[in-house]
Amino acid sequence: xxxxxxxxxxxxxxxxxxxxxxxxxxxxxxxxxxxxxxxxxxxxxxxxxxxxxxxxxxxxxxxxxxxxxxxxxxxxxxxxxxxxxxxxxxxxxxxxxxxxxxxxxxxxxxxxxxxxxxxxxxxxxxxxxxxxxxxxxxxxxxxxxxxxxxxxxxxxxxxxxxxxxxxxxxxxxxxxxxxxxxxxxxxxxxxxxxxxxxxxxxxxxxxxxxxxxxxxxxxxxxxxxxxxxxxxxxxxxxxxxxxxxxxxxxxxxxxxxxxxxxxxxxxxxxxxxxxxxxxxxxxxxxxxxxxxxxxxxxxxxxxxxxxxxxxxxxxxxxxxxxxxxxxxxxxxxxxxxxxxxxxxxxxxxxxxx
Amino acid sequence: xxxxxxxxxxxxxxxxxxxxxxxxxxxxxxxxxxxxxxxxxxxxxxxxxxxxxxxxxxxxxxxxxxxxxxxxxxxxxxxxxxxxxxxxxxxxxxxxxxxxxxxxxxxxxxxxxxxxxxxxxxxxxxxxxxxxxxxxxxxxxxxxxxxxxxxxxxxxxxxxxxxxxxxxxxxxxxxxxxxxxxxxxxxxxxxxxxxxxxxxxxxxxxxxxxxxxxxxxxxxxxxxxxxxxxxxxxxxxxxxxxxxxxxxxxxxxxxxxxxxxxxxxxxxxxxxxxxxxxxxxxxxxxxxxxxxxxxxxxxxxxxxxxxxxxxxxxxxxxxxxxxxxxxxxxxxxxxxxxxxxxxxxxxxxxxxxxxxxxxxxxxxxxxxxxxxxxxxxxxxxxxxxxxxx
Numbered sequence: 001x002x003x004x005x006x007x008x009x010x011x012x013x014x015x016x017x018x019x020x021x022x023x024x025x026x027x028x029x030x031x032x033x034x035x036x037x038x039x040x041x042x043x044x045x046x047x048x049x050x051x052x053x054x055x056x057x058x059x060x061x062x063x064x065x066x067x068x069x070x071x072x073x074x075x076x077x078x079x080x081x082x083x084x085x086x087x088x089x090x091x092x093x094x095x096x097x098x099x100x101x102x103x104x105x106x107x108x109x110x111x112x113x114x115x116x117x118x119x120x121x122x123x124x125x126x127x128x129x130x131x132x133x134x135x136x137x138x139x140x141x142x143x144x145x146x147x148x149x150x151x152x153x154x155x156x157x158x159x160x161x162x163x164x165x166x167x168x169x170x171x172x173x174x175x176x177x178x179x180x181x182x183x184x185x186x187x188x189x190x191x192x193x194x195x196x197x198x199x200x201x202x203x204x205x206x207x208x209x210x211x212x213x214x215x216x217x218x219x220x221x222x223x224x225x226x227x228x229x230x231x232x233x234x235x236x237x238x239x240x241x242x243x244x245x246x247x248x249x250x251x252x253x254x255x256x257x258x259x260x261x262x263x264x265x266x267x268x269x270x271x272x273x274x275x276x277x278x279x280x281x282x283x284x285x286x287x288x289x290x291x292x293x294x295x296x297x298x299x300x301x302x303x304x305x306x307x308x309x310x311x312x313x314x315x316x317x318x319x320x321x322x323x324x325x326x327x328x329x330x331x332x333x334x335x336x337x338x339x340x341x342x343x344x345x346x347x348x349x350x351x352x353x
Numbered sequence: 354x355x356x357x358x359x360x361x362x363x364x365x366x367x368x369x370x371x372x373x374x375x376x377x378x379x380x381x382x383x384x385x386x387x388x389x390x391x392x393x394x395x396x397x398x399x400x401x402x403x404x405x406x407x408x409x410x411x412x413x414x415x416x417x418x419x420x421x422x423x424x425x426x427x428x429x430x431x432x433x434x435x436x437x438x439x440x441x442x443x444x445x446x447x448x449x450x451x452x453x454x455x456x457x458x459x460x461x462x463x464x465x466x467x468x469x470x471x472x473x474x475x476x477x478x479x480x481x482x483x484x485x486x487x488x489x490x491x492x493x494x495x496x497x498x499x500x501x502x503x504x505x506x507x508x509x510x511x512x513x514x515x516x517x518x519x520x521x522x523x524x525x526x527x528x529x530x531x532x533x534x535x536x537x538x539x540x541x542x543x544x545x546x547x548x549x550x551x552x553x554x555x556x557x558x559x560x561x562x563x564x565x566x567x568x569x570x571x572x573x574x575x576x577x578x579x580x581x582x583x584x585x586x587x588x589x590x591x592x593x594x595x596x597x598x599x600x601x602x603x604x605x606x607x608x609x610x611x612x613x614x615x616x617x618x619x620x621x622x623x624x625x626x627x628x629x630x631x632x633x634x635x636x637x638x639x640x641x642x643x644x645x646x647x648x649x650x651x652x653x654x655x656x657x658x659x660x661x662x663x664x665x666x667x668x669x670x671x672x673x674x675x676x677x678x679x680x681x682x683x684x685x686x687x688x689x690x691x692x693x694x695x696x697x698x699x700x701x702x703x704x705x706x707x708x709x710x711x712x713x714x715x716x717x718x719x720x721x722x723x724x725x726x727x728x729x730x731x732x733x734x735x736x737x738x739x740x741x742x
Contacts, residue, residue: 026664067664107737114734115661 001159002112003027003121004104005058005066007051009174009181010123010162012058016177017161018121019062026117027059027066030108032075032192058179069111071103078102080192084205087229090256091332094302095190097146100124105154112157119157127163131155132286133343138166145299148336148346152284199230211261213241216254216270228256231263234271234328241265252328272325276300278318278335278347285337285344289313297338298322300329300349311337311345318347326352357671357716361648361709362505362533368558368603368710375560375599385592386583395594402601406565409608410552411541418566418584419597423532423553424452425577426566429588430528430549431456431499433574435466438496438526444487445499446471446479446511447692453499453530453551454688470692471500476641477509477693485519492523500527502534502550506689506705507640508649510538517546526572532556532564536607536710537615537646548572552604554596558710559603563596607710618708619647621717625706626650628721633728639690639703648708653695657702657731665727666704671720674705702735 003015005027019025029052052068059066079099086093109120125136126144133155136142150158162170167186174182189196206229213223223241225231235253251265276298283289293312298320300307308323320335329352336346358366367375383395400414407414420426431453435443443457447470460466469487471479479500488495498520503510513529520527527546532553534540542550548569555561568574568587580589607614629636629652637653654662659675666673675687686700706720 026668065664065667067660069660110737111661111734114737115665115730 001025001119001121002108002117003064004108004123005029005055006123006187007054007058007181007184008123008187009171009179009184010125010167012055012062012123012179012181013170013174013177014121014123014159014161015059015064016062016173016179018159019064025062025064025121027055027062027064028069028108029055029066030071030075030103031068032079032103033072054181054184058181061178061180069108071107074107075099075103075192078107083190083192084202086332087202088206088258089332090228090258092232092330093332094146094334095192096302097149097334100146101149101154105150105158109154109157119159121159121161123162124160125162125167126160128155128158128160129342130286133284134163135338135341136163136165138168141167144338144341144343145302145304145334145336148284148334148343149282150284151282155284202229203227209261211263213239213263213265215251216264216266218246222251222265225263228258228261228263231256232328233330239263239265268327271327273327273329273352274322274325275353276320276322276329276335276349277351278320279316279350281313281316281318281345281347283313283345285339285342287339287344293321296344297340299336299338300326301333306338309337317350318345355670355715357719359671359673359706359708359712359716359720361712362556362646362705362707363674364555364561365558365709366711367555367560367599368606370606371559371599371603374602375595378595378598381594383594385594386581395592398594398598399592402597405601406552406604409604410535410550410567411543411545412550412567413570415585416542416567416569418568418587419592420564420566420588421562421590421593422564423450423530423551423556425588426551426553426564427452427528427530428456429566429574429577430551431497432460432577433587434497434526434528434549434572435460435464436575437573440494440496441465441467442491442495443468443497443499444471444484444495445469446473446501448473448477448479448504448506448509448689449499449501450505450530450532453501453528457499466496473509473692475694476644477504477507477639477689478641478644479511479516481512481515481519484516488519488523488525492525495520495523495525498525498527500529502529502531502540502545503538503646504640504689505533506687507651507693508533508646508707509641510534510644510646513545513547517548521546533646535604536611537618537648539611540608542567542569549574554600554603557603557607559600560596563593563600565600610710614710615647618712621708621712621714622648622650622706624714625708625717625720628717629724632721632725636728637699639693639695646707648712650706650708651703652706653690653699653703654728654731655699655702656735657728658735659701659703661731661734662702662704662727665730666720666723669719669723669727671723674707675703 001023005011083095124143125141127134135144193201208226212221215222231253249267254266255264293310297306298309310321312319331349337344383391385396385399403417404414445457457468461468517527526548528549529547530551536557550567552565554563578589639651686697690700
């Protein structure tokens with residue numbers, strides 16, 4: 001088995017567990033930047049020189065072979081460029097989800113299988129029962145959402161050894177095992193944006209171009225911005241609206257129109273959506289493809305709220321009707337469907353009404 | 354399952370006589386610079402070692418400057434001679450080890466040097482005409498020439514004597530990194546005519562962390578390390594008597610047995626090449642067909658990534674190297690292979706097997722047994738990394 005080791009505590013303990021269970025384990029660290037300095041993020045990211053050293057050291061302690069796999073080109077193409085292009089198209093991508101889909105469980109998995117490995121293990125907090133993805137027992141740390149895009153075939157070769165443990169248990173176990181990463185801080189930010197300033201990262205790549213901020217209720221131009229890509233549906237802060245709204249209520253981003261470079265804002269109530277259309281659906285759970293509507297729940301962003309819904313597949317699209325309205329549903333994010341704590345499918349949000 | 358260690362060019366096991374000489378000193382106190390009896394005893398060990406190394410390598414004892422290894426010796430030669438000569442041009446072969454190339458580039462970035470890379474042919478050889486043409490563009494402005502004796506990756510041996518003679522026609526000092534050559538090729542400092550020569554302990558069966566720069570009389574690099582003035586003021590720092598004793602014992606033995614070792618290694622190496630060719634008919638052997646280190650076999654496996662091959666071989670107890678520079682562990686295509694005119698893909702699909710004094714026929718047989726399957730798997734994996742959605 002191949003253990004993908006980021007240099008963090010989770011993947012180190014995951015590797016240690018499968019090695020202890022008697023599997024023949026090889027550790028790998030993914031080099032995601034051909035110039036590691038450029039993605040340097042202190043101790044929080046997942047692709048610094050320090051992280052690769054931490055991963056190597058953990059592999060030494062566990063007693064497994066360890067190598068660095070250079071995935072920089074694939075990562076740049078499939079994750080970083082995709083991230084920039086999605087923003088340019090007015091959507092809000094989730095790069096972690098994309099990295100799982102395209103890097104860890106496609107590029108790495110394909111290579112691993114070709115080299116004779118059976119599976120790829122990661123330190124994600126999620127469970128796999130008979131090939132079906134479930135939430136971690138640690139609800140606060142659950143990462144089933146960012147894995148919801150994986151196909152049945154991908155899940156068949158995935159191992160998540162941490163799903164039955166809480167983060168606190170994982171940290172304690174790391175300390176017991178003598179893994180020096182036991183008290184390393186969690187990573188939060190996007191690993192390839194060193195300072196966490198997404199807007200600056202995007203304007204460096206997309207350039208700035210001034211455009212209007214339009215109030216949906218009045219149709220009036222209420223301000224200007226330096227690039228529609230800097231905004232996310234549901235965003236309230238940093239709008240720099242010149243004229244207060246007539247109703248005196250705060251304004252939120254309702255939509256982003258990249259061609260005319262227009263950001264439309266409106267009151268919170270206008271953000272509420274009940275219907276969501278998802279594209280590129282993946283059906284990966286224990287229930288058959290719902291060509292008739294089924295009842296389930298849906299999560300619309302990482303660590304986001306869960307909504308009761310009816311879901312139905314038609315053609316290449318997934319239609320979701322929410323029981324209660326949701327706000328801040330951003331095209332480009334994943335919609336992951338659950339039956340209880342079990343993932344049954346997912347799609348990328350295309351539009352919401 | 355035993356391990357077939359075929360990475361002697363990275364480091365080779367210590368010879369028993371080197372371990373004995375070194376451990377004998379480890380229990381002794383003494384600073385070779387001290388004036389009392391204990392200091393004198395230590396100094397004697399160091400000086401006898403210096404004489405041993407000098408005689409084994411065709412040098413005078415006063416020409417041996419001990420360092421903490423090959424990298425330091427290369428840095429001292431290149432930076433020190435550049436500073437001493439006060440001229441801008443550094444002529445250096447494109448296939449040098451990073452320990453020589455990087456100091457030159459650092460001087461270019463920080464001290465006004467102009468680095469001119471001497472091109473090599475498809476086998477990795479610097480032609481005398483190439484050096485002559487480079488010098489004659491402006492002989493008065495050349496600070497030094499540096500060309501390695503034998504290449505660490507592909508094993509190609511350079512025409513050092515000829516190259517040094519050309520530099521001398523213009524009074525330019527010539528440095529050679531000979532860390533791979535000693536113990537495998539006949540190396541005489543005096544006969545070669547070079548002015549400065551880098552030697553390393555652990556490449557010849559001595560300890561890691563000790564080496565020497567041989568410096569001809571009248572060749573005085575500016576020091577890189579300043580301090581107590583040891584080693585004729587060129588290299589300060591308390592002399593590491595145990596390591597130096599081990600180094601000298603290793604050089605003595607390795608040079609004494611060199612001819613036999615070279616014969617034995619070239620037979621094993623040729624056998625390894627034919628076994629690999631049999632299992633992988635489209636394999637390409639890199640380096641010079643005849644002018645090469647007897648223990649070096651360097652291959653390109655079309656369609657494979659070198660790091661995949663290395664991992665699969667490692668899992669089967671065969672230890673070799675991709676021979677490429679690793680910064681942050683990310684394999685870059687070898688600058689040596691690129692300089693030899695190979696494309697990036699072929700350069701990335703390369704492996705170096707290097708044999709040494711402990712290599713056996715069983716090691717070679719092991720490679721023959723596993724290389725076919727390993728290459729087949731690496732090829733399948735190579736296909737996955739080029740196809741992307």
